Amino acid sequence: MxxxxxxxxxxxxAGLFCAGSALTQGCRILVAEHSRKPGEKIRIxxxxxxxxxxxxxxxxxxxxxxxxxxxxALARYRPEDFVRLVDHAGIGWHEKTQGQLFCDGKATQIxxxxxxxxxxxxxxxxxxxxxxxxxxxxxVIATNAxxxxxxxxxxxxxxxxIPKMGATGIGYAIARKFGLRIVExxxxxxxxxxxxxxLVLCRPLAGISVEAEIRHGKAGFRDALLFTHRGLxxxxxxxxxxxxxxxxxxxxxxQPDLDITEALMMARKGAxxxxxxxILSQWLPERLTQAxxxxxxxxxxxxxxxxxxxxxxxxxxxxxxxLRPVGTxxxxxxxxxxxxxxxxDLDARTMQAREVPGLYFIGECVDVTGxxxxxxxxxAWASAEAAGQAL
Ligand code: FDA
Numbered sequence: 497m498x499x500x501x502x503x504x505x506x507x508x509x510a511g512l513f514c515a516g517s518a519l520t521q522g523c524r525i526l527v528a529e530h531s532r533k534p535g536e537k538i539r540i541x542x543x544x545x546x547x548x549x550x551x552x553x554x555x556x557x558x559x560x561x562x563x564x565x566x567x568x569a570l571a572r573y574r575p576e577d578f579v580r581l582v583d584h585a586g587i588g589w590h591e592k593t594q595g596q597l598f599c600d601g602k603a604t605q606i607x608x609x610x611x612x613x614x615x616x617x618x619x620x621x622x623x624x625x626x627x628x629x630x631x632x633x634x635x636v637i638a639t640n641a642x643x644x645x646x647x648x649x650x651x652x653x654x655x656x657x658i659p660k661m662g663a664t665g666i667g668y669a670i671a672r673k674f675g676l677r678i679v680e681x682x683x684x685x686x687x688x689x690x691x692x693x694x695l696v697l698c699r700p701l702a703g704i705s706v707e708a709e710i711r712h713g714k715a716g717f718r719d720a721l722l723f724t725h726r727g728l729x730x731x732x733x734x735x736x737x738x739x740x741x742x743x744x745x746x747x748x749x750x751q752p753d754l755d756i757t758e759a760l761m762m763a764r765k766g767a768x769x770x771x772x773x774x775i776l777s778q779w780l781p782e783r784l785t786q787a788x789x790x791x792x793x794x795x796x797x798x799x800x801x802x803x804x805x806x807x808x809x810x811x812x813x814x815x816x817x818x819l820r821p822v823g824t825x826x827x828x829x830x831x832x833x834x835x836x837x838x839x840x841d842l843d844a845r846t847m848q849a850r851e852v853p854g855l856y857f858i859g860e861c862v863d864v865t866g867x868x869x870x871x872x873x874x875x876a877w878a879s880a881e882a883a884g885q886a887l
Pocket of ligand 1: 505508509511534535537538540541547549623626652653655657663664665666831858869872873876
């Protein structure tokens, strides 16, 4: 049976980074990955350009049952630290918006950089981890290619999102087996699905994008909202999906810079002969205003003929659109998995299981999920570094 010092399960963002952080003279590290290539999610991330971090990273941009858990690791490994690695590797990057840093070129440059950084560790591809158990000397990892003995094990197998790309959720099974609790996983950063009555408006508008503000309880995001054949998508919807639960209502402001009722009342004074739709199209895409006007029975209506009550109704429709999604597209398209290994059972400084010395959980399989925009990779790097330094 193979014997190593450290076995890292999963060669995604967190596993590859952890291998590089844990390298020390004479320490044998094995990274086991069941896909044919490492870092497959890195490759497709950020539309192929990998949004590898966010300069505004802070613990309050992450969801977790214990939101403060991530603070320690995030404070010790910061976006600037990762940028230094990227610069050192000569990878060009740019800030797109809201602190989001993307590669100028292909996302695979990041994987290449991580592979270079972990030189000295062994990467074993097409090696599927099936089980982990403990014996007197440490851990035994059962794989499709035989057993491996390890003194310490780092579980970096990610969540359940995009099973087609290798997601298995085995990290949760390993955690449960060793007595750790699991916060029920669910799809995050995922398009929401809508009932037929909402699709009637959305479908003909497919392709139109507006900057909107979406609110749910205390959470609110201002970003692009995209009408699609299946309903609504775009960054604003993905962001709010992390906070939404079935049965709950979202509030969408399609023109966050303007009180539409007030603006219509002002316009009525000077431009009352114009149609409602024409006036609205100053502030919203024309096809959208026509659709809203039609929906409200105001297609040809002149502004001057509309009483305050109608303008108020239109204002509410645009500034406070109430939407009740029927579900999400699920793990098939979700960028992340919410929930995971309960942080109450992990040491926030080292990611080690409190009751199982030598067993660590990092990255997406832990109950820490970031907003859209590079936060999830920053969590992968930071949690991997925390474990890597402690190993
Ligand atoms: P990750 O899923 O990357 O890695 C886990 C690895 O374990 C995989 O390689 C998997 O094959 C392997 N594995 C699973 N089961 C196994 C088993 N039984 N045996 C062996 N190996 C096993 N985030 C961000 O910050 N910026 C971005 O631009 C994007 N973009 C983006 C786009 C898309 C389409 C998706 C789906 C996701 C993103 N993300 C993102 C999220 C980001 O990809 C995610 O948070 C990290 O990849 C998580 O890193 P991990 O290493 O924890 O899991």
